[in-house]
Amino acid sequence: MKLRFRPVAGLVKIAGLLAVFAIILPFLGQEAVAATVPAAPAAPVIDAAALSSMRTGIDTVWVLVAAMLVFWMNAGFALVESGLCRSKNCVNILTKNFIVFAASTISFWVIGWGVMFGDGNAWLGTSGTFFVSGADNSPALGEAYAAMNPFSTAKYAGVYSAINWTPVPLWAKFFFQLVFAGTAATIVSGAVAERIKFGAFLIFSFVLVALVYPVSGHWIWGGGILGMTPTETGITSFFGNFRDFAGSTVVHSVGGWAALAGVIVLGPRLGKYKDGKVKAIPGHNMTSAALGVLILWLGWFGFNPGSTMAAMDGSAISHILVATNMAAATASLSALVTAWLILKKPDASMVLNGCLAGLVAITAPCAFVTITSSAIIGLISGVLVVLAVFFFDKLKLDDPVGALAVHLCNGVFGTLALGRFYNTEIAKNVAALDTGLTPTAQTIQQFKGIVLVGAVVFPLSLLVWYILKATMGIRVSAEEETEGLDVGEHGNEAYPDFSIVHK
């Protein structure tokens, strides 16, 4: 009986409180009105400094939140890659994916940022190279970018002028660019999985983020030969006007080229190609693979829209987000249909690869094409990724997770698609990076850039892999590979209390 009374008592209390408020509120209101009335006629004073710092704050929050989403893509990659590999290599893949961001952080801080964004020549950044220590008065903006923060009159003075168009502090720029560099390094991990020595992978990751990624990055985003306006004469008149909004080339195909080099030097996993036949080596956990792709899909909403590096009025980031999602959606569907037609079944791992293919492909063009075009780009990339998986297997290039088909193949395709679907209005309003070229002329510039990046990143990566192979060795012993890298490399197992009948 007691219990029954309690709620009633509670209700009475609440009602009582409400009544008290109802009595007090009008007085509070009157008081407030009375207090503000004398001040009202005065003309509002616009404090430009306050507005400027508010604007910077909003833009910085957007850039950092987007960067955190991209950081979280590490979790996505870890889940996709471990899920698509066998359980005996799960600890190894998780450890690789985990430590790669730590390695990237150090590499990018020590030298990567400086090489990529330091002022220098068309090929390399040469100022403020080490430890992000160059002069920089960010969030001040470069001369031409007053519109990015109309409340500020401060002019940029520093050595990282290639990125002086974004109205955020230096460390926000650094962190956003760092998570991108980390992504490129993670791509390699999946392609070389289940057979690479842990130490060799770790050293390669350090080198990639310190010396390979920032070089091609400088060409495209650091004011170098590809991103710059072409000059009248010389080699810089041949290249230039290359566009890659969020990194189909800068991040994904660079990671893809490095991975391809690794796959070639390593060779396929034992038993993958036997008697001229491709033998399937099923992954051990499709639940984790699917969750990983969903995390990546979410992370891409930071990757692409965040690449505006400013929230502004919100229209650019909205366009880019929808374009990104549209491509992921059409690519998932087209990969599903392609796999269904060719394999007679809608293979789950192909659908997951399809979604990622669409995301990779739209990364360069998302701020240069219409929403309809992004749907078409996604549609093509979903078909492309399934065919590319078969193609790489034909060449006996063993890629356990489809990283080459997703990142290399579609990184290249997306970069070209930017040219083919180039829309001047959107390039002006969303990317604010219009080249004034026709789609055909833009496609030609895109193609030149793709060739230059591939022609340098691929042999450079090959060289690093071969040096590692000659010095420390990059592949585990056949015995260790059969037993699993978890025990061989790390001395423990991912699922010690599960019984697994066959390894």
Added chain:
Amino acid sequence: MKLVIAIIKPFKLDEVKEALSQVGIEGMTVTEVKGFGRQKGHTEIYRGSEYTVDFLPKVKIELAVSDEQVGKVVEAIAKGAKTGKIGDGKIFVLPLEDVLRIRTDERGDSAI
């Protein structure tokens, strides 16, 4: 005394257990096993390449029974495990020399 070993389809385990308790069986040992008979394995496709699954998951039931029970027990297992399709499994009946209940030191029929 007899030892009855039955290999059945895993999803039939509950029905078999039910049928066995109806004929008064109070204990059994169950193991998850893999194997094949006439059913053979099957092929699956992963990322465009085929692979064969030769050994199919089955459940092995072992139980010791008295000579009087064995007929009913075999019948009960067969009833519970039958789908009429290939791969239903087999029942083996073996002579059983002795049984010891560890807790009480009972032997033979009284230990079953």
